[in-house]
Amino acid sequence: MKKTAIFPDLIDITKKLPGANYISYPTGLAAYIFSKVVSKIKNPGVIPPEVLDYSLRKQILVELESYGIIIDYQYTKKKSVVCL
Numbered sequence: 001m002k003k004t005a006i007f008p009d010l011i012d013i014t015k016k017l018p019g020a021n022y023i024s025y026p027t028g029l030a031a032y033i034f035s036k037v038v039s040k041i042k043n044p045g046v047i048p049p050e051v052l053d054y055s056l057r058k059q060i061l062v063e064l065e066s067y068g069i070i071i072d073y074q075y076t077k078k079k080s081v082v083c084l
Contacts, residue, residue: 001073001075001076002073002074002075003061003071003073003074003078004071004072004074005026005064005069005070005071005072006070006071006072007022007025007026007069007079008025008067008068008069009010009013009030010022012068013025013082025038026069028065029064029067029069033060033063033064033067034049034060037056037059037060039057041056076083
């Protein structure tokens with residue numbers, strides 16, 4: 001499964017937060033939301049988002065969606081590989 005975050009276009013971003021752009025808005029919003037859950041991470045060290053506990057990942061995605069971010073889920077079938 002592949003997840004893609006779809007952020008608003010520049011016109012909608014500037015309506016929500018004047019002065020923000022298509023780079024600063026997603027970056028700042030993602031950092032803000034992640035900072036809200038960082039205190040709940042139990043393991044020390046560098047932890048990429050894909051190894052966070054399911055509940056923390058879900059909390060981040062739900063929070064993103066509450067700000068109007070669309071999370072697109074794409075499913076693909078695995079291909080069988082035959083080794084000779």
